[in-house]
Amino acid sequence: MSDTHSLDTLVQALRRLPGVGVRSAQRMAFHLLQHDREGAQLLARSLQDAVSQVRHCALCHTFTEGEVCATCQDPRRDASKLAVVETPADQAALERTGAFKGRYFVLMGKLSPLDGVGPRDIGMHKLIERASDGTVQEVILATNFTAEGETTAHVIAQALKNRGLTVTRLARGVPAGSELEYVDLGTIAHALVDRR
Amino acid sequence: MSDTHSLDTLVQALRRLPGVGVRSAQRMAFHLLQHDREGAQLLARSLQDAVSQVRHCALCHTFTEGEVCATCQDPRRDASKLAVVETPADQAALERTGAFKGRYFVLMGKLSPLDGVGPRDIGMHKLIERASDGTVQEVILATNFTAEGETTAHVIAQALKNRGLTVTRLARGVPAGSELEYVDLGTIAHALVDRR
Numbered sequence: 001m002s003d004t005h006s007l008d009t010l011v012q013a014l015r016r017l018p019g020v021g022v023r024s025a026q027r028m029a030f031h032l033l034q035h036d037r038e039g040a041q042l043l044a045r046s047l048q049d050a051v052s053q054v055r056h057c058a059l060c061h062t063f064t065e066g067e068v069c070a071t072c073q074d075p076r077r078d079a080s081k082l083a084v085v086e087t088p089a090d091q092a093a094l095e096r097t098g099a100f101k102g103r104y105f106v107l108m109g110k111l112s113p114l115d116g117v118g119p120r121d122i123g124m125h126k127l128i129e130r131a132s133d134g135t136v137q138e139v140i141l142a143t144n145f146t147a148e149g150e151t152t153a154h155v156i157a158q159a160l161k162n163r164g165l166t167v168t169r170l171a172r173g174v175p176a177g178s179e180l181e182y183v184d185l186g187t188i189a190h191a192l193v194d195r196r
Numbered sequence: 197m198s199d200t201h202s203l204d205t206l207v208q209a210l211r212r213l214p215g216v217g218v219r220s221a222q223r224m225a226f227h228l229l230q231h232d233r234e235g236a237q238l239l240a241r242s243l244q245d246a247v248s249q250v251r252h253c254a255l256c257h258t259f260t261e262g263e264v265c266a267t268c269q270d271p272r273r274d275a276s277k278l279a280v281v282e283t284p285a286d287q288a289a290l291e292r293t294g295a296f297k298g299r300y301f302v303l304m305g306k307l308s309p310l311d312g313v314g315p316r317d318i319g320m321h322k323l324i325e326r327a328s329d330g331t332v333q334e335v336i337l338a339t340n341f342t343a344e345g346e347t348t349a350h351v352i353a354q355a356l357k358n359r360g361l362t363v364t365r366l367a368r369g370v371p372a373g374s375e376l377e378y379v380d381l382g383t384i385a386h387a388l389v390d391r392r
């Protein structure tokens with residue numbers, strides 16, 4: 001219908017969100033226009049603010065509104081340890097454990113040759129520079145334990161080891177609270193290989 | 197982190213979309229800021245345009261940018277038949293069949309006492325007025341075949357029949373292309389009751 005141009009445009013724009021198909025986009029547009037116009041306006045403003053304010057930390061690449069993010073600025077963090085994670089969400093997961101007090105480098109992605117994501121796209125050059133600053137003693141690879149995460153860890157490990165840096169990887173193993181009987185074989189095999 | 201205020205605000209705003217939890221909202225925000233800032237700006241503009249342009253058709257209540265929607269303005273539509281649907285998406289589904297050439301009334305919702313949605317919220321008063329215009333000869337209830345859709349149809353049917361109007365309901369039955377063996381019992385029972 002030609003008299004719903006702005007509605008059609010909104011549905012198309014919502015479809016650019018990851019995981020949102022045409023049905024979901026229509027449901028979202030309907031909900032916002034019928035029940036939550038205030039939410040629609042809030043979302044519009046938030047999008048514009050975020051696009052204009054959010055940039056990448058000059059040191060670790062994560063999202064920040066300043067030149068350098070709060071974590072990188074924190075003098076209490078151990079500058080000799082650098083954890084490499086894929087995304088800010090992964091960094092947040094590590095932070096929640098309270099078990100890591102070092103610094104981070106956030107790849108903002110993972111190597112994925114099939115999708116055309118190469119070393120430059122994950123800031124490999126910057127990571128090497130960062131890890132070679134003379135203060136970093138150990139780089140802990142905390143990419144995900146997926147095929148792409150493992151490949152990413154492998155490629156980074158090679159590049160850093162070639163420069164004489166100490167590189168470690170999070171241990172694979174049996175999740176806390178699991179009974180061996182119900183854990184998949186691959187996980188048990190990894191736990192055996194990585195036994196302490 | 198205090199230096200990601202606009203990012204946090206964006207995640208909260210995205211959570212107001214139906215079906216979007218905190219994980220999805222974070223993934224959406226990450227995607228937009230890392231990979232599709234143009235999409236974020238397009239979405240912001242689309243939201244503002246839709247909020248300022250889209251209103252309800254004076255005759256059928258659906259979304260439109262004019263005073264009266266294109267369907268209601270179309271002189272080729274049969275004004276003696278009025279289909280009552282829950283949403284514009286349901287109206288679009290009926291239109292795709294090409295089997296209905298009458299007019300519509302879009303409830304923009306359904307009766308849901310538990311959620312505080314009463315007759316006034318679905319425009320019952322306006323529907324009665326619309327159906328009593330002297331031109332409408334038959335009101336076809338095309339609400340969904342869910343508990344709430346059936347209740348809505350029942351309540352509307354009572355109100356219109358009390359005013360001497362002819363009210364029909366879409367037939368329940370076996371979906372086209374189904375084998376009886378695999379159709380649930382309730383559907384077969386309804387198909388028996390509604391047999392032609």
Ligand SMILES: [Zn+2]
Pocket residue numbers: 057058059060061062068069070071072073
């Ligand atoms: Zn940083």
Ligand SMILES: [Zn+2]
Pocket residue numbers: 253254255256257258264265266267268269
């Ligand atoms: Zn209309």
